[in-house]
Amino acid sequence: MKLPLHERERVIIKTREHSRVLRQPVGAFLVLTALCTFSLGYLSRDDLSDWLASNANVWMIVAVVLWAALVLIWSVIPWARWLRSRIVLTTERIMFRPTYNDGKLQSVGLFTVRDLVAHSKAKNAMTRAGTLDIVLNQGYVRLSHVPSVQYFRSLAMEAMANLRSSQSMAHTETTNSEGMGA
CATH class of the missing domain: 2.30.29 (PH-domain like)
Incomplete structure (x- = not known):
């Protein structure tokens, strides 16, 4: 700059700004990733009910798109804001x-x-x-x-x-x- x-x-x-402002975005990323991987793992099981098994691929895509959107909003944007923050003493x-x-x-x-x-x-x-x-x-x-x-x-x-x-x-x-x- x-x-x-x-x-x-x-x-x-x-x-x-101090890096502690990134605690919440990192925590959100970890929780969202854990929830997404759990849902993808659950949807890939063989013993799903019929109504869920017939649309499992659609629900997997929905889970990944929702994960990407929430990670962008709750993790990437705050990280980019932190990168732009400056404090300069001259x-x-x-x-x-x-x-x-x-x-x-x-x-x-x-x-x-x-x-x-x-x-x-x-x-x-x-x-x-x-x-x-x-x-x-x-x-x-x-x-x-x-x-x-x-x-x-x-x-x-x-x-x-x-x-x-x-x-x-x-x-x-x-x-x-x-x-x-x-």
Whole structure:
């Protein structure tokens, strides 16, 4: 994915949502596959009743088509959405493409951020995944399923501090150079 970066902007970290969001699609795939193989195995038996044995091939096709449709809806589409999700921290902003979005990359400038609040539950102690709230002047933006949310927050806070200090140094140099020529 090509990122639209500004002239002196650099990427600090690029990630996607934590892979735990794929638990439900993988579970759905396994359950659907087990149900489909059971039904195909049942329909291939020799001791079926007459009304079921006469249409067993049709029911097998229906089972496979239903399996394919449900796997597409409950497993493949969520996996594709997860692949498209992005969370990028640069030297000037935080860019993100949420899972349920029309595909547009959104961004929040680090100058507009008042605070970053990281939430993680005790049960996520091993994965360290959690939610990052980007507090702005007029509300907040919530990023869910951020991997190593505390580490991401510390990198973002450091980038904000570096950005503000470089801007104040540039402002000081401009002010001093204007007074020297007089």
